[in-house]
Amino acid sequence: MHLSEIIDGLNDNQSQSVVLDNTQNALILAGAGSGKTRVLTHRIAYLVTQKNVPIDAILAVTFTNKASKEMRERLEVLLRRPIRTMWVGTFHGLAHRLLRTHAAEANLSPQFQILDQQDQYRIVKRLMKENSIDESKFPVRKVQWFINQQKDEGIRPGDIDAGHNYFVKKSLEVFGFYENHCNANGLIDFAELLVRSYELLRNNSELLTYYQTRFQHILVDEFQDTNTVQYRWIQQLFNGKNNVFCVGDDDQSIYGWRGAKIENITKLSTDFAPIQTIRLEQNYRSTGYILKASNALIANNKNRMGKSLWTDSGDGDLIDLYEARTEIDEADYVVGSIQKIINNGIPANQCAILYRSNAQSRAFEERLIKYNVPYIIYGGLRFFERAEIKDALCYLRLMENTEDSVAFERIVNFPTRGIGAATIEKVREHALMNQTGLFQAAISMAPTLPTRAANALIGFMQLIEEMQDHAQNLDLSEKIGYLIKKSGLFDYYSNDKTDKAGSKPANLEELIAAAEQYTHEEDSEMNEVTGFISLASLDSSGDSSAPPTQNVQLMTIHSAKGLEFPYVFLAGLEEDLFPSRQSKEEPHLLDEERRLCYVGMTRAMKKLTLSFAIKRFLHGQSNYAYPSRFLSEFPEKHLNQIKQKYGATPQNYQKDDVFNQDIKPQANGDLSIGRTVKHAKFGFGTVLNFEGDGESARVQVKFKTAGTKWLISAYANLEFI
């Protein structure tokens, strides 16, 4: 292959990055839409075709499964050959591969199972109960969070001193119990995948040397999102003779809450010196106004490495800003706009609705259904996290390995078969005393139980054994098809009245289809079943089905990272929602919110529409909100402001309210709910409620800065704006 095939069509900075020589490491500061995936894939193609680097000498790390899949596909197109054996994957996926390959050296059972968040929660909760730790004082979720936070920093229970902090002290105690439990049962959570594989190489110099020598080129995508352990993981594989090539954008760091360290990108320059930094600032995605506004917004952050995107494709349309009365009005406007776009012959999947939190999707979903616009929601409950799917997989796991106690607990009495809490508790005790798995314990102690419980339990174990026998020679998808019927899961969910949408049986069938699509690598460290189960844990999205072509796409901004859409609707730009309430007090959290907003805006190619609602119903109640501060952080001249349909003044909210019955058409002289007022001392506020009339009226006002207060109208001297 000729060099020109690889660098043709790249701009100067891009091709300079691609053909960097091997004497130094590289940091590519790649702005949104500057073609970073292109640079990464072309870099690899350059190494393979021009420098004769074997594909097995390359390690390419991404953050999402989607990104690694895409990179693999693009590489195969570029190189015109399959690259199955190449190490391309997510940090978690690659760490998992390492641990499967060297399970013994990592002190792991070869059958180890991956715990997802839910499994982990359950275990932590049970351990706390067993050890009489009060859940009301130490919420399970917080303790779980604490444990993961430590692990993301590579910290083990023995590594820290709680001092006088009682919460830390108790959490550490649970952390210890949890570790023991996981070690005894061959369980690995997400964070553990990383820590454990890091420690594996740290404690085993032979292996470390092997991988250091093998991976001549280490390429990392989204470097700004690496956490402490991930950074060390890369650092460890670097021996000074090989090369790291990191691509990142400090302005798009949005996973600080998950332990990502934005500083890692600056640490890189000292830890991996000499390093060459190249900036990619030409944007090929968005029009001029979108970029100018995004640049202005992100300029409000301190401590940036500095970068300014530009385009030569012209200003394009102004950014629309819609001021909605409520979230329903907002959804109406957005869906209405999308309908117009579709009516112009543009496919629906070119439109995306992005939001800060998943809960916001509901209003949009309702309107999309009402107006008959096809849509697809990403996130929310992911396929492999659905209860019915996990149930089925647990049957599969138990059939594969009867010692899988997590699976045993989940399905021993599901669908219900007369095995109650009391019986299970006895099994657990017996297992603990004899240091066996639950299944083994159940076999040996069943005869000691009362007849009814004993029969039920023995019946369950016979069922599993019978299923094992019968499924032995079936292929994976047939096995799953068989087990969902035989176990009674399918019948159970078919008759489940709480499944309003009735989608659960369909999901079970979808699982069979997913198993059919699953292609198992022959040379894998795992057998087919284990491979499929691991995939289900690590790639929770699961819907491997063809990408939707005629659906409007709805997702959080977090999951939109790395994607682009011609028409983007960024909704819910309100204080306390975006930026979120828990972020606004802390400058570094607020900066991350701002980056998130920047990421959202820079997803748009042709047209960006922002919106906010004055009143929003969320988490069971209605609240008035102020427009997000982010809206005032870029020049107004980039905006085309659109007020709500029925006029711009708050008084008009009372009339023509066909969409929102929940806005009460109440008025009392100058008073009306939703009106903006000014108080001499408290400043500006919004009327939330009032009672009584005239001089004796009491008014509840939510002030911008002073909080919410009840005031006596006669004394408050409110000025109505």
Place this chain on the structure above:
DNA sequence: TAGGATAAGGTTTTT
């Protein structure tokens, strides 16, 4: 023990 009915709790983002 099962399964409905009622009460309580928790809400940002996810590999």
Place this chain on the structure above:
DNA sequence: CCTTATCCTA
């Protein structure tokens, strides 16, 4: 508001 835990009855 929705999910989950707990209570209560058959």
